[in-house]
Amino acid sequence: MRFLGLGFEDAVPDATTVWLFWQRLLAQGLVEVLFEQFDGYLIGAGYQANQGWLTDKSFLVGWVKQRGTQL
Incomplete structure (x- = not known):
């Protein structure tokens, strides 16, 4: 809720x-x-x-490298 600027007391x-x-x-x-x-x-x-996936390329590259080392 913080990213919306709402607190626990907010409706x-x-x-x-x-x-x-x-x-x-x-x-x-309007959609x-x-x-x-x-x-x-x-x-x-x-x-x-x-296609339904939101990717940050720098994060994805790091994740692929990490997965590759575990194989």
Whole structure:
């Protein structure tokens, strides 16, 4: 919750509220627009979204090297 700027005492939406908000975004055709904008932020920060996977290439390279030494 910290990344959202919320504390333990703050109210958070329940699942129905989130689902209804998602449905309104879909109805207005805004989901694709928001994901394109989010993708732009990721690319600008050096990340790459790829078929459901979010990778930071420097982390991935380090992980592959580590796995390779354990074989």
